Amino acid sequence: MKQTQHGQQNNPYEDPGRSLWFVKRFVVLYWYSIDPGATMNLTGLHLLLTYRCTYECDHCFVHSSPRTGATMPLELALSSIRQANKLGTVSEIYFEGGEPFLVYPVLVRAAKEARSFGMQVGIVSNGYFATTIEDAVEWLKPFAEMGGVAISFSDDGFHGREDESETPADRARAAAEKLGIDAGTICIDPPGIEEDPHQPGTPIVGGGVRFRGRAATSLVDESLPRQPWSSFCSCTDEDWVDLGRLHLDPYGRLYPCQGVSLGNLNEKPLTTILEEYDPDTHPIIGPLMRGGPAELVRAHGLTLRGDWIDGCQLCYNARKALRDLFPDELGPGEVYGEMDG
Numbered sequence: 001m002k003q004t005q006h007g008q009q010n011n012p013y014e015d016p017g018r019s020l021w022f023v024k025r026f027v028v029l030y031w032y033s034i035d036p037g038a039t040m041n042l043t044g045l046h047l048l049l050t051y052r053c054t055y056e057c058d059h060c061f062v063h064s065s066p067r068t069g070a071t072m073p074l075e076l077a078l079s080s081i082r083q084a085n086k087l088g089t090v091s092e093i094y095f096e097g098g099e100p101f102l103v104y105p106v107l108v109r110a111a112k113e114a115r116s117f118g119m120q121v122g123i124v125s126n127g128y129f130a131t132t133i134e135d136a137v138e139w140l141k142p143f144a145e146m147g148g149v150a151i152s153f154s155d156d157g158f159h160g161r162e163d164e165s166e167t168p169a170d171r172a173r174a175a176a177e178k179l180g181i182d183a184g185t186i187c188i189d190p191p192g193i194e195e196d197p198h199q200p201g202t203p204i205v206g207g208g209v210r211f212r213g214r215a216a217t218s219l220v221d222e223s224l225p226r227q228p229w230s231s232f233c234s235c236t237d238e239d240w241v242d243l244g245r246l247h248l249d250p251y252g253r254l255y256p257c258q259g260v261s262l263g264n265l266n267e268k269p270l271t272t273i274l275e276e277y278d279p280d281t282h283p284i285i286g287p288l289m290r291g292g293p294a295e296l297v298r299a300h301g302l303t304l305r306g307d308w309i310d311g312c313q314l315c316y317n318a319r320k321a322l323r324d325l326f327p328d329e330l331g332p333g334e335v336y337g338e339m340d341g
């Protein structure tokens with residue numbers, strides 16, 4: 001069996017996960033070779049309308065806060081939806097942030113645009129605007145009228161829920177239900193120590209938080225179990241070859257995982273960015289795809305070693321260390337905590 005210079009196994013046929021990756025890669029490359037104009041099977045575009053938020057959550061992927069100002073111009077929001085529609089594969093447009101209701105006129109207009117193409121619309125909000133249920137009904141009426149909109153309200157200890165008393169998210173959800181809008185709740189538990197169901201007796205971190213963005217520092221607790229850096233040899237959350245959904249930020253950056261950019265919609269059309277996308281040669285995505293956060297550290301000769309809570313914490317810290325070298329691929333500052341002050 002071939003060994004890499006770092007002693008990792010490098011024979012795809014002896015690792016079912018790698019083997020599957022190679023087959024998938026071959027199929028995608030073959031498809032591109034017979035149809036050079038093809039794009040990936042992109043089905044969802046997530047618009048981060050603003051990095052600003054009414055909260056400053058410890059688990060936030062993008063360091064949103066009331067002090068963060070970047071907001072997507074309406075023109076960019078509309079143009080991205082029209083370009084996504086032209087791809088013919090995108091059926092869902094999501095609006096997130098930050099808190100998208102802070103830019104309410106842009107949110108309503110852009111959601112209408114997506115609905116005019118028959119796309120499903122999803123919104124993630126903390127419901128801060130719901131002073132009363134009656135008020136929230138007024139805020140949400142336009143979405144009920146356009147139909148095809150689902151709203152998820154963040155409602156947990158990170159978003160102001162301290163006890164059983166009514167939260168803004170409770171009132172917003174009640175208003176949505178009154179209007180017949182499909183409404184749900186996002187509830188993230190704080191990290192805690194659990195037993196690995198696959199390896200009884202082995203402690204793992206439970207709670208659903210990924211340690212990237214603000215969580216990579218704010219939620220780090222010395223009591224949480226850690227693993228050696230070299231054990232994080234895959235990114236378990238992203239399929240870098242067959243991109244199913246992309247995020248678009250207020251600056252026009254397109255990224256799969258927050259802060260890892262493929263290109264900028266203010267500089268190139270969506271079709272060009274997707275056609276030019278080559279995960280193998282991308283300086284961040286290439287190593288992540290070949291060997292996860294550990295390979296990202298190795299490939300760029302970083303000195304980050306030691307033990308980490310999860311792969312995202314190692315990846316995020318590696319990317320922060322590389323940000324000056326790759327400003328186009330790694331940014332903006334809002335994702336890397338440079339606006340937190």
Ligand code: SF4
Pocket residue numbers: 212234235236237238257258260288293311312313315316
């Ligand atoms: S390992 Fe890195 S790229 Fe993958 S999900 Fe975590 S932070 Fe994102």
